[in-house]
Amino acid sequence: MGCLCPKIGKQMYQYFSVNEKQNTFQSTSETTVFSTLFFKLLMRFHLFCILFLVLFLQTATALHGQNKINLHVKAATLEEVLQQVRAQSGYDYVIRPEHNKKFTPVTFRLSDMELSTMLQLCFQGQPLGFVIQNKTIIVTDTQQERTITGVVTDSRQIPLAGASVRIKNTTLETRTDDKGVFTLDNVPSRAILEISYVGYEVRQIDLSATDAKNLGPLFILKQQIASLHEITVLANTGYQKLDPSKATGSMIVIDAKKIQESPALSLMQRLEGQISGVQFNMKDNRLMVRSPNNFSSGSYDQRSYSSPLIIIDGFPAMEQQLSANPTGAGRLYATNSSASILNNFNPDDIASITVLKDAAAASIWGSRAANGVIVIETKAGRGGRNTINFSSTFGTTAPPNLNNLRTMNAAEYIEFEKELYDNKFYPDPATGWRYGNLTDALNTMFQAERGEISMAERDAVLTEMGTRNNRNQIRDNLLQHAQTQQYNLSFNGSVGGAQYYASVVHAKDRPIYKENSASNTSLTFNINNAYFNNKLKVSLGLNQTIQKSTVNDAAINAIKPGTYGLRPYDMLFDANGDSKARYYMFTPAVTQERFESQGYLPWTYNHIEELQYNNDQYDNNLTRITGSLNYKALSWLNASLSGSYQRGLRNMESLRDKESHEMRSLINTGTTIKDGKLVYGVPMGGKFVTSNNKSDEYSIRFQLDAAKTFNEIHHLDLFAGSEIRHMEGMGYLQTRYGFDKDTYQSVALNPIGEYLTIYGYNQRFNIQDAPINISRQRFLSYYANGGYTLMNRYYLTGSVRFDDATLIGVDRAKRAKPFWSTGIRWDIHQEAFMSDLTWLDQLSIRSSIGTGGSVPTQGTSFTIYQSATPDPYTQLPNGYFTVPANQMLGWETTRSFNTGLDFSLFKSRFGASVDVYSKRSYGIVANVPYNSTYGWSSLSFNTSNMKSSGIDVQVQGDVVRNNQWKWHSSINFAYTTNEVTDNRFPNTSNTPSTASSAIEGYPIDQMFAYRWAGLDDKGRSQIQDLNGNIIDADGSTFNFTPEDLRYMGRLTAPYFGGWSNNLSYKNFTFTARVTANFGHKVRWREVNSSQYPNNTAGFSGFLSNSKALVDRWRQPGDEATTNIPGVVNTNFNSIDRFAYADINVIDASHIRLQQLSLNYDFPAQLLNQNRVIKSMSIGVTAANLGILWKKSDLDIDPEYMFDGQYQSMPPVASYLFRLNVGF
Template identity: 40%
Template sequence: MYKNFTSLGLPNRQLRKLLLVMRLTAVIFLAALMQLSASTKAQKVSIVEKNAPLERILKEIRRQSGYNIIYDLNLILDAKPVSIQVNQVNVLEAVQKSLNNQPLTFSVDGKTIVIKERSMADKLVDLVKDIDVKVSIRDSLGRPLPGANVYNKTINKMYVTDKEGDILIKDVPANGYVLLISYIGYKGEEIFVDRKTVTYYVRLTAASSALEEVSVVSNGYQKISKERAAGAYSTISGKELEGTPAVNLMERLEGKIPGVKFDVKSNVVQIRGVNNYAAGSGTPLIVVDGFPLLDPSDRAQLTKTYGVTYGNSIISNINIADIEQITFLKDASATSIWGSRAANGVIVIETKKGRNGTSQVNLSYVFGISKNPSIASQRWMNAAQYIDLEQEMVDKGFLVDPASATPGNAIYTPNNSEATEWMFRVKRGTATVAERDAALAQIAMRDGAGQIEKNLLQNAVNHQYNLSYSGGTENSNFYISGNYTKDVPIYKSNFAENAFINANTSTALFNKRITLRALINYQYNKSQSNSAAVDALSVSTTALRPYDLLYDDNGNSIGRTVIFRQSLANTMMAQGYLPFSYNAIDELNYSNSIAKSNVIRLNGGINGKITKWLNADISISNQRQFSSNNLLNELNSYVGRLLVNTGTVITNGKPVYNVPYGGRYYTSSNNASETAFRGQLNADVAFTKDHHFTAIAGTELRETQSASNSEVRYGYNEDTGAVGIANPTVSYVTMYGYSQTLGNNLSSLGASRKRFLSYYSNASYSYRDKYFLTGSARFDDYSMIGVDRRKRAIPLWSVGLRWNANQEEFIRKLDWINLLSLRATLGTAGVVPQGGSNIPILTTIGSDSRTGQPIANIDNPANSELGWETTKQGNLGLDFGVLKGRLNASFDVYTKHTKGLLASFNYNATYGWSNLLFNSGTLKGHGYEFSINGEPVRAGRFSWKSLLNFSYTTNTVTEARYENNSNNLAGSGSIVNGATLGTLYVYRWAGLDNKGQSQIYDRNNNIINNTTNLTSAFTKEDLVKAGVLYAPYSTGFFNTFKYGEFEAGIQITGYFGHVFMKNAITNYPNFQGAYPGVLGRQEDLANRWRNPGDEAITDVPGLSNVNFNSINRYRFSDALVRKADNIRLQQISLAYQLPKRFLPRNTFKSISISANVRNLGIIWRANKDGIDPEFVSNGNFGTVSPTPSYIFGINATL
């Protein structure tokens, strides 16, 4: 007997171990870093001289600074005497002051200063009074650095670079200026500018070249320097994404962003947990190049095809190779600029742009392959164990012999399996026990897994090709790219492919006072799905038992009759019916569902400079999506044949087809569009050195439209395109003898339109780059909420504070601290409610049989009380960096309070609805995030970089109005007042009785047997609160080792503090009768109770006296609760950068190759059953754990 109980949260012992690991990691970082020499300080110069020869001054500067100063001695001897008094100034400033009022100038090349005579051109320039100089600040890759501080030491004035990374200095004097340039995460630079050069280009290098990180964050409306941001942001660059080759973007991001969960198998993204339940949507807002992506979630309201489900994320609709940077906005200060769409967080994606002065072509190819999972790894019963279960079911009357059915009922009785047919032959007297046993022994020796793996499964393969061309001049740039991806999964006759074309350009006019920009993006998707392989490994009527084969020893296809006995099928086929046989291999060629979509995104904008501190920006975006889904059940397919057969009757010895003879063709199309207009003013003002103010203010209008149609055609001939004539309202006689109609589903139409209006503003003030005050406000209006504007519109806001303590004098004296900042924010954000509207939603269902007039159902009544879901969030953050940027860390703690959640509310049923959605729910949540990255070792050509993320999040239901009863609570993560969202409630297991049936305890430890039904007196207090189903703790640990041109990496992720239910007896029989299809497969069923006394060694109920209560109470008891904590080895990678000496001259700038292994499996798990808690089997192959995938890539730049 296996009993297990897990309390909520991470056990103290594990928590102590985890904290110990984190402490040891930090100690290792510090110990390794402290042993390495720090970079030398920039030399400062101090000189006090009066009327001294210039030569003596220059020699002193050379002595103190180490710079090499070259000059013509005759020029120096003719120079005027110099009086100078400087203390701890930069060498350039000292040289400039020593040359004041001299006919001399200088230039700098590395650590060499050249003194020379001013040329005639220089002297002519001096006569011009109004010469302006532009300084352009870039990073090491040539990307502009907006928000960089440029301090003019000569005149004590502060400048801040604009969004292009530029400043313009008016009226530069003949003797020039010394500028001090600073930017967080980069080494400061001092430069000398004079009137001889109109434009200066300055490239800053990262404080640690090995730890160069994104220093600018984007909220979709503006770019903000990290050193000025009070909100909680996380960023990842396109270069970092390249280090994790995978076709799926979510795989590249998993574990790298603290507080963000990427569930690849479910296509779900969550930022800081969930903020909703019931009908709410928990997806973050996805913003690309300033505008949200068109979210096709409305398609769920337009059509739902054969149970296809979609995750909440559309982030995978982005071409990875086009990504320049992704910014994750997590708290209210960061997200509030998006107002009513931001409560679940915002993901801002910036695509690549051309760079001024450079042009390049980039080519890349990624190939991945993974073996299909082994069926033997699924812990299923083998053929002998399965036959043993069938034998017991036959012996105890759970299975009924179809041959014993009356003639009128024979057609309703499913066929026997091959094994049960032999068992019933003995009961009929047509076979002896010995013959049965011999036949069953032969059947038990079979294993159909090999045929399934060979004919229905395949290795998963994917290909990805990328090509891009970019370039630009000083006033314009462009970027063009193309991508093609094909993904073939493990199931045969399934595939997906997509293609991207992306182009953007930017042009500056009128001395860069006007900037025009344009973007076009096209995406084509196509997928084919076929359920034959999936069904064969499920528990459906067409599933395969462990001993079922697809073909015999001679290679002949084996067709199985499913819905009734083979003898009856033969008789009906002789009358003219189509074959009733089914073989999964044949079905791979039929019943393919083809889905296609075309998505076009157009963005355009113009920016105009009004003054040097104010500019205006107008943007417009139009997105359109055209999608279709076609499903053809050909006549040769099992579904097509069964459809025709069902509508066939024999009249005068001949078949009459009441359903048009041919295939069934379903087609649907969905068109969606979104148009958005935005007008915005941007202000950026620096008042002297101490005061800096930035602000944006604007308005936004948005309209979304969607339209859909679907139709079904019967009697379809693919070769001719002809269809049969069918009247959905006329009844016909079926082969079963009763009458039915095709239903009112031949065609449908749908349409919707929604409008939004917003006003917004965001402002930031800083004092001495130490103290920052930020605030934002947004006013949203939505046409589908409320009746008048007072109820529709909602104001949302945020405030934030930041203190850059490292700028304080007492901290600046500590050379080992380069970053120390404290942040605090508070604000609100909202979510557009899903599932209701202020107008009734109707669905037409056909025409009245008497009047012929159309009739409709009211799916959702008008709800004038419907309002917004809003979340108030507070955040405290700490950022610090030490040892010249070699070790950086951040810590955030937050609280959330969500109210107005849509929840089902009991309603007066006499009005037509027993439940309606109202804004009646509330949640409270909190959590923390920790991230540390560093370079523990940097020695010669070898370096080791490491990143550790850790996060915790939880949400508690504080108001749900009406709770589920105890029977509904058991076994699911239900919504319960006062409980964590996703809390698992289960029965208290009391073992089996002496009849092999389930027993449970109530709260007072009284035993309740399976024949006793639970009453209202049995409440949730009688259940066990076993834990939560979603991991509150998560971690990611990444290490990169580099030696010369080689680079190796390892990626580990972990999830802790949650539980799961072991699916031990899925599809276990609990009633007598016909069981079409496969019974439960789990190996636990082989350990079921059989005889008195077995209750001491097993918890699996026996078949004798079994009922629904017995099965249900065991399935949802604490006997099957397991800890879900696990640590996974996600990836090992190896890359090689070809040295430039090996590259063809004047052709390639760089070539790199890589090889990676992903999904390497679990390093450690808390449960003792060997179950992968992220892929818990539910009796079919759909939840199988992924096998290792091998990914190879090559990247070349021309």
């Protein structure tokens, strides 16, 4: 073995030195061959294991079912019992006459039980024993060594599988099997037998005071009255399960019951406001554990910081994005096509969620743990009777009220257009055929200018237009009530010793935009079994998710500024009720006389008809398979082999129908007339774009676990192992023209071919089909974790992990990185000097320190070459380098220190946890300027360091707790701060919109703004520098430094938390949840800069219609009464500087009523009248109920800042109705 390990290590080193991405390989042929053979063998081994396990389970299940006994007797003698046994099993028996006299008659109703177990129950408490030899049961006198066998049940005598049975102050311990049966050998005569089960009262039996004859085989546990800490849910780190009350690190466990108390459709909504130190952003579907540790790019006001690592059943999920909808459909936007991990799993399938916040808790995940870890454990099979559960949820949400839009009405918008007309902003479209068509109001003004109508007629027409309001037509024809239906069916139980959990869920979503839809179907199947007297445990898990969605942008385009946007006076239907067709490309006269009369396709746009075209179809097929073998080699040593395989298939089909305006316009533009006939440069038909992406990922892990107690006061928990992870992806994009949706036929085209346009010049197709992209990433890790407990009150833990990855530089010293942690804990309440404080249930202090990391994804250690279409002139192969090699790139690392206090009082009626932490992050990766003569203007480097600190507080208690009333309240609060302490490349940003890199001395989530100096006499923005010098709209800010800008605060709330209440009376349960965010800033988008007139003649489309423009500057002197720039003589600087001025930054502090819920559980007395339904409940939930308090006096929602577009409006209240039935 000593000779073999170095060879294997060398081969593994060569394997993980292979860098592959986008068809780029840097490896020797020997390594490549080794890698290829290795993975081929691995895949064959994987398939072999699956087939072997299936056959093994089938065979073992069949064998397991043999020698099972059903014993139904009443006051039966020993011989009567043995006669039944012989009749069913074929085993003979030998007894003496006096044995029958000594035997006390028994009454049993036992089913499907092993022979030996059944006999142990029959002889329990009897002055006799037995042995089995050669299929013969020989009855003997009382055994010298005491063996205790029993069945643990609840009050209804339903077996409790997995109950803990132990002899106090000894190492004798076991758990009940799926029939609730346990056996303990070599039990001393003077001992305390303790039986415990989650959710039930602990039962203790003094064996020294109990005569063996009176120790019955049935041990009944009473269910607990739910209180604060009585029900202990084990935390799951992905590598081990442990009691969170014994952990040295900071972690929070959310069990299935708490998840179900919040019956929202998505996991994000269920968790929001319930976890201290975890900040949720429901608008952007993001969350952050504690504080940011690195910088992530994005738009300045919507930066996305690295999210925590998501673990599903012990392995990292392939998808790490978050989602707020079970079908992927957005709240207001069209259906979101991207898959996400929390979207892919049914909340009803989840057994627990563990949030690992500090180094001691999360460092075992090494290079991916710096941002925290969220571990999700799905439900596993359990023993006892088989159960079926069905739930149905229906949700509905009205679209946001269009009357609440902060936009101009028709009369105000016409007046706005008239100012532009008066200042010659638009040319007369009648002066040239190439001019696009203008709005109805502008065309009326030009008609009067040309003398086609009188001024009085013009004014009359404009006045009539100003009275119009198209919002009702938009609401009725483009929008709809959003609806979501979800159906869940699950099965749980055991068959032949195998425990299983299976579920199928189907969700159907209809967003608020018409002709958009989404659906999600997910299947989950988990099975586990034990063999060879529970020495070998086998588990398998499968999750299959199929997502389908349809996206149509016609409704969105109609109600936002842009080419196809409806002005306030544009109606969808005319007076006769017919949908209106509009001219955009050219005026009606040009369109009809120059084109349509010559045989061109109709060149109008109909908002109603477009709902039937331009559909994008997204199909996601996600598969996840997990499996494990766990062998109990010794009483204190386990060995396990586990693995995970994930595959994602994502297909997109974008069809632009031939009848769509987009294709009619494209075909018409490429159609010319030759010899009196139409010549089509663009093939007649539709455009069909397909995208296919496939990703595969698998992990294999081998681990040893040891747990042993010495001298009854020393306890060790150790585990160590190694794992490899391989990720591979492939994708491509194809475009077809002249597509016939009925025959799926298309016309072959030269991607760089040209066609003659109506304007007289040639145009290329420029089909930008993506080449086949292949990417590969590999990780190798070694890890170890240990915990030592002294006298059940002093705890010491430590962990180390060694990560290697192909993304980091070729030099292994840069690639391979060790991460570590250590922690201590003292349970003060266990001390003898605390025994008199009967009101104190728990008092513990803990502290930890350690490191975690982040994998830099902004660059790679190798050059990536991208092939492209051939050169249009030489036809030679073409390509370019997309990412340069950067071998200096290294890990981002974070060192964190955490100290915590946990306590509970008055029999767990009140309790709290407080954590104070400090973090230091090193080697933050950011883009920095680079010599552009090398081909890139910026590159990614490890450039910065930062520090952060904060406090997490979780307080909960039972305000009222009696037989009828229960009121449980929970409050969590967090404070976090951060600062960049070093930046080797000084910030060169000179505008707030680009000040998005790390700036030394400021938080990494900083917000800067221009120093506003009012408007000048031309109605244009003015700002000032640090010294008070005025810079007008024509002035440059090239020499600005961050000091010339004004620091406004942080983008993320430094103070945040939530308050949850659960009030129960008899069978009714009412829950309420409030969330709060304080101390951060947002920009008030008072004027929508999208489609804002910038003095460019012919600026077309639906212009910005922000209500604030009513108060815009119009003439000299207005600058004294308004800060809204004028639209005359303006430029980009004037608009941009006003948008990013300090006067438009507001305090975003607010408190929000997030959810109210009422649930009714049908009483057991009512349900006991039938033999089918065992439980049933109904409930209703209202969510997004609005703001209770906000710091700003403005009539805005700081979490959903309106930017002039309908999509940015705050959500309205949504309602969920839920039915749950158990069988």
